[in-house]
Amino acid sequence: MNDLQTAMEKLTLRARVEANDEWIARAQQLYLDENRRHGSYARELRESAKLSLREVARRMGISGAMLSDLERGNRVWNSSLLSKWEGAMAADYLR
Numbered sequence: 001m002n003d004l005q006t007a008m009e010k011l012t013l014r015a016r017v018e019a020n021d022e023w024i025a026r027a028q029q030l031y032l033d034e035n036r037r038h039g040s041y042a043r044e045l046r047e048s049a050k051l052s053l054r055e056v057a058r059r060m061g062i063s064g065a066m067l068s069d070l071e072r073g074n075r076v077w078n079s080s081l082l083s084k085w086e087g088a089m090a091a092d093y094l095r
Helices: 005-047 054-062 064-072 080-091
Strands: none
Touching: 005 064, 005 080, 054 064, 054 080
16 A cells, blocks of 8 residues: 555545544534423423422422423433423323
């Protein structure tokens, strides 16, 4: 393999790695944007049920600050938190 061919392969690899890095950064941003939408929707539902943030957080067994972070998209929802949120919200609808 000559020097030019080796240099071209390195450039090709660099371009591929950089393109992959850009794709990963964009995917992460999309994930965070979607998480903010989840939080915003959760807040809308909570407010439409006329429940305070503190009350829902209490029912979930988490702090008000944590629920606030979830609703603002500063924390990531997971299935455990979602189950707790659904339970907290359902308690009001079942009355």
